[in-house]
Amino acid sequence: MIKDQTRTKGTTSNAAKPTETESNIKFELLDRDGLGRACRLYTPHGHLDTPTLLPVINPNDQVLTAGEMRKLFGTQGVITNSYIIYKSERLHENALQKGVHGLLDFDGPIMTDSGTFQLFMYGRVNVQPQEIIEFQKQIKPDIGTILDVFGPARQTYEEAQEIVKETLKRAKDAVDIKDGQAFAGTVQGSLYPDLREHCADELSKLPFEMHPIGGVVPVIEQYLFSDLVKVIIASKKGLDPSRPVHLFGAGHPLIFPLAVALGCDTFDSASYIKYAKDDRLLFPEGTKKLAQLELLPCLCPVCNDTTVPELRSMDGPERIKLLAKHNLYVCFNELVRVKEAILEGTLWELVEMRARAHPQLLHSLKELYSNWKYLEHFEPISRKRFLYVGPESMQRPEIKRFVNRIKDRYDRPKTKTIVMFQEPGNRTTSYEEHFYSEISDVQKITDAHFVCQTMFGPVPIEFDGMYPFGQSVVDPELARELASSPKVIDQMKTYSHKLTNEFTIIWDGEQTLENLKMLSSAKNMFDIAEARMRAVADYQFGPGAAEALFKGELKFVRSKNTGKIRNILLDGKHILSLSAGVSLFTMRVPGARLLHDAIPKPRLRVVVAPDSAEFNRKGKSVFSKFVLSCDAGLRPGDEVLITDEEDTLVAIGRMVLIDLEAEAFDMGIAVRVREGIK
Ligand code: GUN
Ligand code: ZN
Secondary structure (H helix, E strand, C coil): CCCCHHHCCCCCCCCCCCCCCCCCCEEEEEEEECCEEEEEEEECCEEEEECEEEEEECCCCCCCCHHHHHHHHCCCCEEEEHHHHHHCHHHHHHHHHHHHHHHHCCCCCEEEECCHHHHHHHCCCCCCHHHHHHHHHHHCCCEEECCCCCCCCCCCHHHHHHHHHHHHHHHHHHHHHCCCCCEECCECCCCCHHHHHHHHHHHHCCCCCEEEECCCHHHHHCCCHHHHHHHHHHHHHHCCCCCCEEECCCCCHHHHHHHHHCCCCEEEECHHHHHHHCCEEEECCEEEEHHHCCCCCCCCHHHHHCCHHHHHHCCHHHHHHHHHHHHHHHHHHHHHHHHHHHHHCCHHHHHHHHHCCCHHHHHHHHHHHHCHHHHHCCCCCCCCCEECCCHHHHHCHHHHHHHHHHHHCCCCCCCCEEEEEECCCCCCCCHHHHCHHHHHHHHHHCCEEEEEEECCEEEEHHHCCCCCCCCEECCHHHHHHHHCCHHHHHHHHHHHHCCCCCEEEECECHHHHHHHHHHCCCCCCCCHHHHHHHHHHHHHHCCCHHHHHCCCCEEEEECCCCCCEEEEEECCEEEEEECCCCCCEEECHHHHHHHHHHCCCCCCEEEECHHHHHHHHCCCCEEHHHEEEECCCCCCCCEEEEECCCCCEEEEEEECCCHHHHHHCCCCEEEEEEEECC
16 A cells, blocks of 8 residues: 555654544454454444445345344344435435435445446446435435446456546545545456556545445356455555455355455345345355255254245245345354454464365465465464464465574574484474473483474474464374475475584484484583574564573573473563463563664564553553554564654553554554553
């Protein structure tokens, strides 16, 4: 996103970042897993907890009313079409008199669409772009939509370019007359990533309250999920991260996990009713015709209460209503599952599991993970577990980061010998614990460092507790197979070629000890505990961190129960704690001061406005509104130094957002403060 000048914060102001023209829509990020986010969208008619589905209500044919949906599925908001209302005399008059909320008899958030899709489907609409904007202003939805131009998949670059140009022109015209009405500015650009990103970038400079991604209905209908991934990622790259993103026409539960994992917040679709009218049932794994089913593999109230023969024998309207209900139950239930995965930090797992429902979906993971560089920026620094779902799990962005950080942020201790341990296949503890007696035997003979040949490639023993390696859940037998795959063997060779020690040996039982005695005997100088602390510090805080932190007399305080290091004291002062389970540090103030003194800005820092600094010193969290700038190297969950503009340390905390988000959001917490510094 190219920053709108009105959004960049001055360097001398006391206050928070200036907001654009006050909008009655607000958006707050509450929880996240990578790009996937659980947010709250505040509207004049209450809030939406995202990710969520806005079911399409056709005001001419309300099989289920918005009110019924709220009762049955907890639906918070709905979408309807202002063009359908506009061109029906009866609805038009009614909506002008009562507003769209009166028309639908619903007091929750209502979004309106504009006729774009009708124009695409039927070739013409009898309304001008400005006219439908004016009409939406009169019927007052919580969010209206511009009359963007639908850019289908099969378009030449030039055609797509024209459509983006016209959509942007209409967007600018809409903004000029939107007054206090909130509008959504739709991203078009067919399947061309640069056009998508350009369109998104230009729209983000305009004061829109939401950004739908449009033109994807045929892409979804044809199961072109790799293209869908490409389109969403390109659009997200250009969009202001502080605005909600809607995916137009996506109402099949099959794609919710993937689309949410790419940062889509809301969905709409008429699928639930279209499929019902066609006697089809939606499931997270796909769609089934009623005619194919013998049983109902679902526990929703509809399926609990009826049987396939009963459904078949019903008359049309009754059956359609029941199937529509089942379809919406399934959609909302899947979204709850997606949200739970965000809160749990298991969204990639869910995406990979669900992808097994359709070969095209599974194939789309290749496109997904080929964008690992972009995705990595949003990836939390660690998660509770790394569950291996299938071969594509090994392409997740956090593995690339793990491997790259070991390459870039780690200096191998200069021991005389290296002993390589192969993945044993029956390991239930860390490498250090599993090979405890082997390590002590080797250290009695020589000065050795230890490297593990793992499914992630070569991992120096210092990293054996770190995410994703230390938290990986994988069949031990499979872990052993993966650790001896040609790819890992290659990685081991490359690793070994770079080694400058005298002697490298693969552990092979007692014989290895005999060989070491003959070839490489020396006094051991390698202390695993200390090396681990140094390695973790550089891995987590970047080059120079260990050097800055560990200059003096170190003492490790160990847990009485587990014997693992918990606190690190330097010359008697508690500088860091080591989190159980993730092998990462939390900062204490004396440690933060050492990092602050040694590591130049902007590294490891979030800079806050003076108004905020006062509160952060007292231990209160940092709100995005007050973030002036932020180190782009920080990731969600990272430990961070909070400073004022003079680079005075005011607090320490943990990142919730990343730089782009913290700088863009006007609402919500950017950093949870652990300790203020008076
Ligand atoms: N409904 C389905 N696709 C689209 C789209 O691209 N634009 C708009 N405005 N509505 C849609
Ligand atoms: Zn059901």
